[in-house]
Amino acid sequence: MDFDFSFFLLLATVVTGAIWGGYLLIHKSATDGLAEEKEPLLVEYAHSFFPIVLIVLLLRSFLAEPFRIPSGSMMPTLLIGDFILVNKFTYGIRLPVINKKVFELNEPKRGDIVVFRYPKDPSVDYIKRVIGLPGDKVVYENKKLYINDVPVNQVSLGxxxxxGQGQEMTGAEHLVEDLTGIEHSILIRDGMPSGQFVYVVPAGNYFVMGDNRDNSNDSRYWGTVPEENLVGKAFFIWMSWDWEHKGIGLDRIGTVLK
Incomplete structure (x- = not known):
């Protein structure tokens, strides 16, 4: 069990619901036929906050959850300071806190941008792109991808x-990569190690990489993401704020991710 925001949100829902519900049950049996009395202050607060925290819990657990991008590992697709929404049900319905899947839906596809609990520290959320599916042979050589011995097409954009805070990547090579029909931008830095490897993705796992290939801590270094660690699929930028430079990125708000 992770003692994260979801845990405290669930705890708040249970506590406020118990206080308000308990008061209603006790008060009703004690005051049958008598005039209504004003609720005690604690019960009044519980009455006010219970519906709010319940709605937030349900929305955040089963529909969509907001995240902020803290690093440049997914540049140029996602920039530092982007605020995104993550679809929580596309890969199945999970119970909050215990993260147990209770309803199967879709499976991740190659090219999906996924948020997941970092396998080495599940209290930390990571965001990367799915490169390899269960059973795939993934090869990375001279900064080029091969999936099941087929080279992934890359076209340079210069x-x-x-x-903003991503200015340090100025001068990197900007390419469009085609992951079986899913085209997305990546960055390659000249002179950086390529991290060559050959890897066969185990069953129930996913091989993920950042779009900023030479500035991403991903499956090349710590292995694959187990299916049970998936949080959801990123699908929308609802706000972008660069604290150190341009302020609100109006041109990025409303961007649909792919």
Whole structure:
């Protein structure tokens, strides 16, 4: 069990619901036929907050959850300071806190941008792109991907011009990569180690990488993501705020992720 925000949100829902519900049961039996009395202050607070925390818990657990991008590992697709929404039900319905799946839906597809609990520290959420599915042979050589011995097509767009806190990536090679029909941008840095490997993805696991290939802590270094660690699929940028540079990125708000 993770003692994260979901845990405290569930705890708040249970506590406020118990206080309000308990008061109603006791008060009703004690005051049958008598005039209504004003609720005690604690019960009044519980009465006010219970519906709010319950709705937030349900929305956040089963529909969509907001996340903020803290690093440049998914540049140029996601920038530092982007606020995204993550679909919580696309890969199945899970119970909050214990993260037990109770309803199967879709499975991740190659190219999906996923949020997951970091396998080495499940209290930390990571965001990367799915590169390899269960059973796939993934090869990374000279900064090029091969999936099941088929090279992944890459087309260069020239040199990247970084924005805001991502200015350090100015000059990196900007490419469009085609993961079996899912086209997305990646960055490659000249002179950086390529991290060559050959890897066969185990059953029930997913091989993930950042779009900022030479500046991403991903499956190349710590292995695959177990299915039970998946949180959801990122699908929308609802706000973008660069604290150190341009402020609100109006051009990024409303971007649908792919």
């Amino acid at each position: 040199r990247y011009q970084g924005l």
